[in-house]
Amino acid sequence: MDQVFIRGLEVETVIGVYDWERGIRQRLLFDLDMAWDIRAAAAQDDLSLTLDYAAVSQRLLTYVSATDFELIESLAERVAALVMSEFSVPWLRLTVTKPGAVKEAAGGVGVVIERGTRSA
Numbered sequence: 052m053d054q055v056f057i058r059g060l061e062v063e064t065v066i067g068v069y070d071w072e073r074g075i076r077q078r079l080l081f082d083l084d085m086a087w088d089i090r091a092a093a094a095q096d097d098l099s100l101t102l103d104y105a106a107v108s109q110r111l112l113t114y115v116s117a118t119d120f121e122l123i124e125s126l127a128e129r130v131a132a133l134v135m136s137e138f139s140v141p142w143l144r145l146t147v148t149k150p151g152a153v154k155e156a157a158g159g160v161g162v163v164i165e166r167g168t169r170s171a
């Protein structure tokens with residue numbers, strides 16, 4: 052299964068459960084692996100036949116920066132649904148990392164979700 056990916060997309064948004072988090076913006080990182088058969092685009096060297104990672108990135112920057120969820124789980128579900136419906140992605144794996152949430156966790160903390168159907 053071919054994939055188009057995005058790594059370490061940084062977005063600042065309102066996110067968090069606690070009162071002190073509701074009035075600030077915090078940095079989140081998004082990693083996305085998205086199923087896409089790239090053969091037609093490669094054969095014709097044509098961007099319109101593939102999944103445009105720049106377009107997906109821009110959409111996520113716009114969407115996420117305007118949200119204010121408490122849980123990263125809630126945000127992850129919305130982002131996955133948006134990417135699948137707006138870009139016709141049949142399967143994805145999404146990692147949302149909240150880098151500053153646990154200071155002792157050097158690599159950040161977060162969630163990983165997989166949604167959709169992954170073909171062979």
Ligand SMILES: Nc1nc2c(c(=O)[nH]1)N=C([C@H](O)[C@@H](O)CO)CN2
Nearest residue numbers: 066067068069121122123124152153
């Ligand atoms: N599984 C989760 N655990 C926690 C979350 C979350 O969104 N998902 N959020 C918090 C707080 O907002 C925390 O990030 C503040 O430092 C705690 N645990």
